[in-house]
Amino acid sequence: MEMNIETSRIPDPFPCQVWEPADMEEAMMIKRQYGANAAFVAGGTLLRTQWEGGIVSKHEHLIRLDTIADLRGIDESDQHIHIGALTRLRECGADMYIANHGATLYEACRHIAAPSIRNQATIGGNIASAVGDAIPALLVHNASLHWADIGSKVDLIQQDIVDWLDVVKSGRRSLDAILMGIVLEKQSTEHQQEITFFRKIGRREAFTPSLVTVAFRAMVDPLGHFSQVRIAAGGGSGIAMRLSRCEQLLEGNRYHAEMITSIALLASEDFVTYSDPFASEQYRQQTAGNLLAAGLWESIHSQIERR
């Protein structure tokens, strides 16, 4: 059969070499060799935006992660849910294991970007960016991250997401490491009810990158006492964090209406964020407080109505 192979008429202004590593070790070796001139690519949605926006110049070497086996898919065991780093956001936002055992993550994945981007973007890319909207949700589910890193040999590391964010903040993050997967703990909800919510505010109503996000998860016993309270805030290009004083306000206590104003105030005091031309630090802090208070009020009231 005669083949008609045409050559591109317009040469790419920034051609680059695209590597197809067969395994983790090969991928990390290539990264080591080319350093800052190389980038791991998952869905490529964030990288492309960074190149086009001039935030990062286009890398000369792209290292595909989709050629490495076993980095995609969602599995359940007795105590855990395992999500491969290359799993697309679309799949995470449609998965029943995640909906049942990682409800805020499920919600977060359904609110990141638009459906067409979620068809390509991965959960691993979202986390590895260190500013993805999935991160506050993972903080309230006590998620841990599985990494492969390379020193004299390949090390497999399991790290709580809180600890990893501390490493990121301190600037000690390994740039050669590959995120392999995310592990969520299943939690027993016997004799108690789980309350979860995820709220996101952007610059307009339709899909848009976030300014502020808030994630909440707690158990409530039949007498209305909160336990295992986890609250996190993030959004924009800030590093997400747990809001410990807000958690302490609820932990072991019964819901009462004054909690709503107190928690809004505490959240706005404790949320460490930043100003940019679109929103001031104060606006973001106040918004985090309001999102948290409104989400808590709505969740409690819908629970009361269901009784």
Next chain:
Amino acid sequence: MKTTNTTWQATVNREHRELQIDPSRRLLDIIRGDLDLTGTKVSCEIGRCGACMVLIDGEPVNSCLTMAYQCAGKEITTIEGLHGEHEDQLHPIQEAFLEEGGFQCGYCTPGMIISTKALLDQNPLPNDHEIKEGLCGNLCRCTGYGGIMRAVQSAATKCQQQDTQLPTQQQIIR
């Protein structure tokens, strides 16, 4: 260690195409620059407007964010690949956009129609919320979204009627 081949091949609008290109070339540039399929539009180039939307294996994807290697070997449908029962006829979604005033300048329209096709293939009778969600990655700067919403609702009805009128595979075999 292996690098990705510079020979790219895919099925574009049911036609097999092969090109010698950089594997990181944007699908948007392949479609418009190499294949002359300029119905797919280019605007923001960072995934925010949806003007460059195409279907890859039936799923909507922003071609400005997709690299050649990510769509190699796949089935790509651009606006030129949509038509009615015969190639010279409009697709029911295109008809609906015309009839309901779903566009003014028309720049966003190919992307809107591609997203509508993906939405209706997945969910033939979407409610208003589902339509807004399905099209939230497509921006229109001049029509206003009222006409677009009406066009999608009407397209859903037209596609359903067409489906019920078409003979099923079993009827054809008989």
